[in-house]
Each structure stands twice: as C-alpha cells, then as structure tokens.
Amino acid sequence: MSVMAENLLDATFAKLKAAGNTALIPFVTVGDPDPEITLDILTVLEEAGADVVELGVPYSDPLADGPVIQRASERALVHGVTVASCIETAVKARERGIRLPFVLFTYYNPVLQMGTERFFAELKAAGISGLIIPDLPYEESEEVLALADAADVKLIPLVAPTSSGRIAQILARARGFVYCVSSLGVTGERATFHASVNDFIASVKGQTDLPVAVGFGISSREQVERFAAICDGAVVGSAIVRKIEESLPLLTQPSTREQGLLQIRDFVAKLRL
Amino acid sequence: MMKQVPDEHGRFGPFGGRYVPETLMNALIELEESYLKYKDDPEFQAEIAYLLKQYSGRETPLYYAERLTEHLGGAKIYLKREDLNHTGAHKINNAIGQGILAKRMGKQKVIAETGAGQHGVATATVAALLGLECKVFMGEEDTKRQQLNVFRMKLLGAEVVPVMSGTRTLKDACNEALRYWVSNVHDTFYILGSATGPHPYPMMVRNFQRVIGDETRKQILEAEGRLPDMLVAAVGGGSNAIGMFYPFVEDQDVCLVGVEAAGKGVDTDFHAATMTKGTKGVFQGSMSYLLQDAYGQVLPAHSISAGLDYPGIGPEHSYLKDIERAKYYPITDREALDALQLLSRTEGIIPALESAHAVAQVVKMAPAMSRGEIIVICLSGRGDKDVESIMAYTEGGETV
Numbered sequence: 001m002s003v004m005a006e007n008l009l010d011a012t013f014a015k016l017k018a019a020g021n022t023a024l025i026p027f028v029t030v031g032d033p034d035p036e037i038t039l040d041i042l043t044v045l046e047e048a049g050a051d052v053v054e055l056g057v058p059y060s061d062p063l064a065d066g067p068v069i070q071r072a073s074e075r076a077l078v079h080g081v082t083v084a085s086c087i088e089t090a091v092k093a094r095e096r097g098i099r100l101p102f103v104l105f106t107y108y109n110p111v112l113q114m115g116t117e118r119f120f121a122e123l124k125a126a127g128i129s130g131l132i133i134p135d136l137p138y139e140e141s142e143e144v145l146a147l148a149d150a151a152d153v154k155l156i157p158l159v160a161p162t163s164s165g166r167i168a169q170i171l172a173r174a175r176g177f178v179y180c181v182s183s184l185g186v187t188g189e190r191a192t193f194h195a196s197v198n199d200f201i202a203s204v205k206g207q208t209d210l211p212v213a214v215g216f217g218i219s220s221r222e223q224v225e226r227f228a229a230i231c232d233g234a235v236v237g238s239a240i241v242r243k244i245e246e247s248l249p250l251l252t253q254p255s256t257r258e259q260g261l262l263q264i265r266d267f268v269a270k271l272r273l
Numbered sequence: 274m275m276k277q278v279p280d281e282h283g284r285f286g287p288f289g290g291r292y293v294p295e296t297l298m299n300a301l302i303e304l305e306e307s308y309l310k311y312k313d314d315p316e317f318q319a320e321i322a323y324l325l326k327q328y329s330g331r332e333t334p335l336y337y338a339e340r341l342t343e344h345l346g347g348a349k350i351y352l353k354r355e356d357l358n359h360t361g362a363h364k365i366n367n368a369i370g371q372g373i374l375a376k377r378m379g380k381q382k383v384i385a386e387t388g389a390g391q392h393g394v395a396t397a398t399v400a401a402l403l404g405l406e407c408k409v410f411m412g413e414e415d416t417k418r419q420q421l422n423v424f425r426m427k428l429l430g431a432e433v434v435p436v437m438s439g440t441r442t443l444k445d446a447c448n449e450a451l452r453y454w455v456s457n458v459h460d461t462f463y464i465l466g467s468a469t470g471p472h473p474y475p476m477m478v479r480n481f482q483r484v485i486g487d488e489t490r491k492q493i494l495e496a497e498g499r500l501p502d503m504l505v506a507a508v509g510g511g512s513n514a515i516g517m518f519y520p521f522v523e524d525q526d527v528c529l530v531g532v533e534a535a536g537k538g539v540d541t542d543f544h545a546a547t548m549t550k551g552t553k554g555v556f557q558g559s560m561s562y563l564l565q566d567a568y569g570q571v572l573p574a575h576s577i578s579a580g581l582d583y584p585g586i587g588p589e590h591s592y593l594k595d596i597e598r599a600k601y602y603p604i605t606d607r608e609a610l611d612a613l614q615l616l617s618r619t620e621g622i623i624p625a626l627e628s629a630h631a632v633a634q635v636v637k638m639a640p641a642m643s644r645g646e647i648i649v650i651c652l653s654g655r656g657d658k659d660v661e662s663i664m665a666y667t668e669g670g671e672t673v
Contacts, residue, residue, distance in 0.1 A: 060439065060570040061448055061556065064294040064455075070438055082568040108292055109555045113569035135292045135555070139282065162299035162458070170295070184296050185456035 008101040009129035009154055009176050012051055013211040013232065023233035024224065024272050025213060026240050027054040027105065029069060030086040031076030033244070037251055041244065042093045044265040046100050049272035054132070054235065057086045057106035064134040066188030068238040071245065083110045083119065087126045094127060103130035103156065103176075116147055124151040130176045132156045138166075138173050145173055160184065161200050167207060177211040177233060180204055182218065188238045190217030193226070201230050224271050236271055243267045278592060283472020283559075286595060288588035291471040292555045297451070300458040305473040307378050312480070317373065324369045325484065328402065329359040331366075333485075335492035335649070340619040348502070348642035350635060352622070352652045353489050355513060362625065362654030363485060363513045364395035364466055370481035372399035375462035382406040382461040386450040388415055388443035388509065389580035389627065390422025391654055392466030397431035399464075407431040410450040412442040415579045422658055440573040443509075443583045447557050467510025468587035471558030475515075475587050482516025489649055490520055497647060503528040503638070506651035507630040508601065509545070509581035511590045513653035522598060531590060532634040534576030535603035545574035547586040548594055548601035561588040577606035577666060578626035578659075608633040610666065613656060625654030626662065 016023050026045050030038050045053055058076035062069060083106060090102050104123065111119050111133065123131065131153050136144060138157065148155040154176025159167060161184060171178065180201055182193055197214075205212050214227045215235030224234045243264055244251070250260030278285040291301060311317040325331040333354045342350045355363035368385075375383050383405050387393030393409040400407035409426055413435040416423050426433050439445035447470070454463045468478040486504075493501050504521060506514035508531040521527045536544035544550065551562040556571060564572040564584035574584040593599035604612075609626055612633035617623045624632060631650050639648060656663075 061444065063448055063451055063557070064296070066452070067438070077570065084568075109563075109565070109571075110569035112554060113552075113565065113567065134294050135558075137291065137293065137295055137298050140290055140292055158295040160294075160296040160299070163295055164299070166295075166298065181296055184458060186452045 007129050007152055007154060008127070009052065009103065012101050013177060016051060017211070017232070022228035022231070022273065023051040023211070023213060024049060025052045025054060025233050025235040026050050026268060027056055027235060027237035028244065029056040029058050029072035029076050029241060030089050031058055031079050031081030032072040032241070033075050033248055033252055034079050035081060035085065035089055037257070038089055039093055039096060040257070040261055041264060042098050042100070043096065044261045045268055046098050048265045048268035050100060050268060052101045052103060052233070054103045054105045054237070055086055055090060057083050057104065057110060059107040059110060062107065064186055066186040066238060068242050068245070069187050072241045083114050084122065087122045087128065090126045090128050101129040103132060104128050105132045105134070108133050108136045116144060120147045120151040120153060123153045128153060130154040130156050132158070132179065134158060138170055141173065148175070159204055161197065167204060171208045174208060174210055177213050178204060178208055179235065180212055180214045180231070182214050182216045185216070187216055189219035189242070193217065198230055205231065221270050225273060228273055240264070240268065278589065279472065279476050283476065285589045285592035288561050288591040289472055289475060289559050291558060292560070293471045293558045294455065296455045300454070301471055301473070308374060308473055308477050311374060311377055317377065320373055321370055325366065329365050329369065330357065331484065332488045333357050335489060335496065337496070338620050341616060344615070344619050345636060345639040347639040347644065348646040348648045349644065350639060351493065351501070351647065351649045353485060353517065353649055355485060355651060355653045356622070356624065356628070356655035360391070360395050360398050361657065362391040362395065363482065363516065364392040365398065366484055366516070367466065367478050367481040367512060368392070368395035368399040368464055371462070371464040371477070372403050372405065375405060375464065376403055378462060380460060380462035382408070382457070383464050384408045384410065384450050384453055384461055385464045385466060386410045386443065386446040387466065388446065388582060389578065389625070390415070390419040390426070390658065391580060393431070393433070394422050394425050394429070396464045396466070397426040397429035400431060401429045408434060410434050410436050410446040410453065412436050412440070412446045414441040415443065415446070418579050418662055419658060421661070443579065444557070444571065444585070451557070466512065468512045468515045468589060469510040469557060469559065469585055475559065475589055478512050479515045479519055479589060482512050483519045485513065485516040485651060486518060486520035489517065493647070493649065500524055500527050501647040501649045502526070503530060503646070503648045504651070505530045505532060505631045505635050505648060507532050507581060507627045507653060508586060508590060509534070509583045509627065510585065511587035513651050515587060515589055517651040518593070518599060529593065529599035530634060531599055531601040532604050532630045533601055534578055534581035534630060535605040536575040536577070538605055539603050543575035544603065545576045545581050545583060546603040547584060549603045556585045559588045561591045562586055577609065577662065578630065580625070580627040581630065602634050604630040604633040610663065612636050613663070622652070623656035624652055625656050626659045628653045
C-alpha cells in the first residue's frame with residue numbers, strides 16, 4: 001500500500017501555524033470574465049501572497065451569494081463554464097506552475113448532474129484539496145462525505161452564528177478547516193461586524209483542532225487584521241470579485257490586460273498581513 | 274395503506290429534503306418545530322377555520338358545469354370554485370395558515386415571493402389583516418405582466434420589490450426572498466406560496482391547502498353519493514394540485530391528473546413542462562424534477578401564465594409521479610387560451626390562465642369518457658388579473 005501524500009491544504013495550514021501566520025484565502029469565480037483570464041488571475045493571486053484559493057463554480061441560482069458574485073456567475077456562464085471545466089482550470093493552473101492549494105466552491109446540483117463518483121475521481125486526479133458545497137448541510141452530506149474522504153478531498157463545512165445546537169454535529173464531520181460565516185446574510189462586503197462574532201469564533205475554536213477561517217463580508221486590510229487576531233484564515237470573496245469587475249475594461253483588452261492584473265495583484269497584496 | 278410522507282427528514286421517497294445554506298438551517302428547524310407544535314392545537318386550528326369561513330368565504334362551492342359538460346359530451350364536470358375565495362385564488366388558504374403561524378412565533382414581519390401576483394396579494398392581504406409588515410419579491414418581468422396585482426399589493430400596504438437577477442421571474446423572486454430571509458431571520462417569517470422549497474414548506478403548504486380536497490370529498494359525496502373518477506388541477510409549484518389530491522391519495526380509483534404548462538410546445542425551448550421534460554435535481558432547497566441542462570444549470574421556463582412559469586415542481590408531485598399515483602400532462606399557451614374562452618362562454622366563468630390549463634386538459638379527456646363518469650377540476654383562481662395578458666397575446670397577432 002502506498003503512503004498517501006499529505007493533503008496540500010493541511011500542509012499549508014500547518015506551515016502557517018508554525019510561522020504564526022493567518023491564511024489569506026481569496027475567492028474567484030472560474031470563467032469570470034473568461035477561463036483564460038482566470039488562469040492569469042490565479043497567477044497574480046499567488047504572487048500577491050494568497051495561501052489558499054477558492055475556485056467558485058458559476059451557477060444559475062446561487063442562493064448563498066449576493067449581487068457581486070451573482071454577476072460574476074452570469075459573466076462566466078456566458079462561456080459555458082461547467083464543474084468539469086472548472087476542474088480543468090485547476091489542472092491548467094498547476095501546469096502553469098501555480099502551487100496554491102485549491103478549494104472548489106460549488107452548489108450541489110451541478111455535482112449531482114455530473115455524478116458524484118465521477119466528480120470525486122476528477123477532483124482527486126486534478127489535485128484539488130478541498131471542497132465547499134454551501135447548500136449541503138450535514139443532514140444531507142453522508143454520501144458526499146464518504147466519497148470525499150476516500151478521495152482525500154477535504155469537505156469543508158460552513159458554520160453560522162445561528163448554528164449553535166448544531167455545531168458539535170457539524171464539527172464531527174469537518175475536514176480541512178472550518179468556515180465560519182461572519183454574520184447572517186449572503187456573501188458581500190460589510191462595513192462592520194457585530195461584536196458577538198468574536199465570541200462565536202472563539203466558541204468554534206474551542207470545540208475543534210482544525211483551523212478556523214472566517215468569511216462573508218471581509219473586504220479590507222483592516223478587516224483581515226481584525227479577524228487574523230482571532231482565527232486561522234480570512235476568506236475574501238466579493239471584494240476581489242468586485243475588483244475583477246472594476247478591472248473588466250482593462251482585463252478584456254489584450255493590450256491593457258497586464259495593467260488590469262496588476263490592479264488585482266495590488267489589491268490582494270495589500271490584504272496580506 | 275401508503276406510507277406516510279414526508280418522513281422526519283422531509284423526504285417524499287427520494288424527493289424533498291433540505292438543501293439550504295447553514296445560515297438558514299436554524300430558521301427552518303425553528304419553523305418546523307413551531308408548526309408541529311401548533312398543527313394539532315385546537316385553538317390554532319379554530320383561528321384558521323374561522324378566518325377561512327368568515328374572511329375568505331369558505332367553503333367554496335363545488336359547481337356542476339352543466340353547459341360545459343354538454344358541450345364536451347362526455348364525463349360529468351364539476352368545478353371546485355377556489356376562484357371565489359377572497360382575493361380570487363386558492364393562495365389565501367395557505368397565506369392565512371402561515372400568517373397565523375408567524376404571529377404565534379412572534380414575528381412582526383412577513384415576506385413572500387410571487388409569480389402571477391396571486392400569492393403576493395394573498396400574503397399582503399393577510400399581513401394587513403393581522404397587522405404584520407409585508408414585503409413581496411416579484412420578478413421584474415412579472416411586475417410588468419401583472420401590473421394590476423402590483424398595484425393591489427401596494428394598496429394593501431405591502432412593499433413590492435422588483436427582482437432584477439437571473440430571468441427576472443418567479444424562480445428569481447424565490448431566490449431573492451430566501452436571500453433576504455437569511456439576513457433577517459430573527460424577526461421575519463417567510464410565507465412561501467407553493468408546495469416547494471426546503472422541508473417543512475412542502476408538507477406545511479400541502480396541509481394548509483388540503484382544505485380544497487377535504488371539502489371536495491364531502492361535497493361530491495353529498496352531490497353524487499360517490500367519489501369522482503378523476504381530479505384535474507394545474508401544476509406550477511403545485512400547491513392547489515397537492516391540496517386537491519392529498520385527501521384522495523389512498524383512493525386508488527380516483528385518477529389524479531396534474532397539468533403543467535407546455536408554453537409554445539414541449540419540443541421548443543419555451544415551456545415549463547417540468548414533469549414531461551425535466552430530470553431529477555436539487556433546486557431551491559429540495560430534490561425534485563427540474564428543467565436543467567446537462568451540467569446542472571437551471572433552465573429558464575416559459576408560460577403565458579406567470580403562475581406556472583417555473584422550472585421546478587414540489588417534491589411530493591415528483592413522488593406521486595414516480596410511484597405512478599398521479600399523471601402529469603402538458604398544455605400549451607394556445608390550448609389554455611382556447612379553454613379559457615370556452616369556459617367563459619359556456620359557463621360565464623373567466624378562469625385564471627393557470628386554471629385554464631386544467632380546463633384544457635379536461636377538454637381533451639372528457640369527451641372520451643362516459644357520461645356516468647365524474648371529473649372535478651380545481652378552478653384555482655379567477656381570470657380578472659389576466660385580461661391584459663390575453664389582450665396582449667391577441668394583439669401579438671393571435672386571435673382569441
């Protein structure tokens with residue numbers, strides 16, 4: 001029996017912990033504004049100091065997402081982006097030399113239609129380390145979790161401030177890291193956070209040995225700093241997707257693409273503590 | 274005896290369940306617990322029964338459509354007159370139930386999604402009656418098709434939020450209502466209008482709508498001394514149909530017929546024929562049949578009827594289809610319009626475009642049945658709201 005290599009996500013969090021650092025976890029929608037430019041964006045995210053990247057699979061009905069990521073989904077779907085093509089993007093990114101661990105973020109239906117067995121076989125072959133399915137609560141996740149474990153893909157759960165009585169059940173099935181939702185609502189930038197979020201995160205941290213990351217609404221360096229002090233990772237989604245949206249006129253012209261990528265890189269570099 | 278559905282996980286066979294973000298789970302569990310607590314509470318039931326009777330005007334008549342029966346020359350046709358409810362459709366049955374539940378749960382604000390506007394109007398009405406703040410999410414496309422209902426909701430004191438995302442129709446209104454609910458669960462109750470969505474909604478909406486079937490059963494026994502041979506109801510999400518069917522599910526001799534919108538035809542890209550053309554998938558919180566592409570992206574639906582213009586269907590209908598207890602047939606825009614005209618001229622009843630789909634299916638089936646057989650159509654709503662759409666269709670070069 002061959003010894004399985006350590007999951008890249010675990011290795012990354014272990015390294016960060018040893019150095020006393022917090023993970024910066026950007027989110028991008030694959031195919032926004034097109035699959036080729038996504039590869040360029042992944043390159044600059046790595047250069048800017050990202051530690052893990054969430055690859056968002058565009059979906060027609062993204063229930064958990066606010067308007068910024070909804071628009072990104074619409075832009076990506078124009079190019080016929082599918083779950084399979086998102087996994088392919090991860091493979092191409094590796095071929096380009098990108099070493100970041102990838103976490104695929106996808107709604108459940110595209111996974112179901114691809115077929116769960118084929119899905120995990122392809123995730124494994126592509127070396128994707130983790131998976132977030134926002135509309136798959138633990139009650140519905142048994143089969144998916146078994147397949148994910150077998151493929152050594154970490155099924156990362158969301159924990160909400162309202163999860164209270166459910167937290168123990170969620171953590172018992174958590175893999176990779178625990179994704180704490182900063183506040184109720186959909187994804188999207190937030191000006192402020194309720195003070196009670198600190199207690200919530202502390203409570204989750206107290207109940208698990210896994211790294212705990214926070215997401216939903218984190219959009220500035222100040223906010224990354226605020227959360228870095230109390231957890232192991234900060235997910236920045238809508239703010240980066242919005243930056244991509246603002247850079248569209250530059251990104252979509254070959255002559256100005258470099259300039260657009262530089263804007264994104266600068267934005268992300270400033271988030272890196 | 275068939276097995277009780279749904280089970281404790283909200284499953285109707287493989288369908289249903291609860292596929293929502295973790296941020297909503299607690300709210301759904303709280304809702305389920307409250308509903309189960311009050312469901313059999315005599316005071317809660319009495320309050321609903323009182324409003325259904327004194328406010329909405331139930332029971333609604335079961336009317337023998339003699340001229341339509343003679344015109345078609347086959348089975349005897351009865352109409353369950355849900356169109357005679359206050360606000361003009363069956364939607365009020367469920368809005369009253371959920372509205373009272375919202376009050377019991379101490380929620381001061383209610384939200385709703387609406388397609389044709391009937392559920393929005395019913396919710397706005399109940400909110401006014403119970404002194405609750407009300408916000409209705411409606412696809413921008415539908416606000417144009419159903420301007421009269423938008424104005425009615427505003428008159429009733431509700432705020433109408435036009436939804437600009439996706440296809441700007443009913444499915445996007447549902448998405449937006451769910452998104453809003455996630456952010457406001459502490460003081461807001463989501464009055465979902467169809468037998469769709471995550472558990473406990475499909476079960477709860479069915480139970481609030483079963484009054485249609487319960488009354489029909491009693492009335493047909495009084496009128497005919499026996500159960501009908503066939504029940505026919507239009508299906509978008511499927512609330513009037515499941516309300517009509519449910520009390521008859523164990524009566525194997527009663528055929529259950531659901532009628533879905535074929536739009537411009539099931540072989541075009543413009544239909545809402547979820548049962549005829551859909552496949553299994555997860556959409557808006559539950560597993561059911563769904564119009565989708567090979568990659569799991571939800572396809573836009575089309576129907577002249579805004580209330581049927583929905584790519585999903587309630588999970589219990591998918592279950593009834595798979596166990597072959599109910600059958601589902603598609604009816605085109607054209608066929609529905611013809612049936613609307615026929616019912617208007619033979620009976621002096623202008624049905625809603627949704628209900629006209631059910632009438633159209635009966636126009637196809639009744640002549641082949643014997644005069645001794647009995648069909649009950651669920652006439653789920655009245656057609657006043659659709660007059661403008663019908664005029665627009667006519668002006669588009671098609672004659673009514």
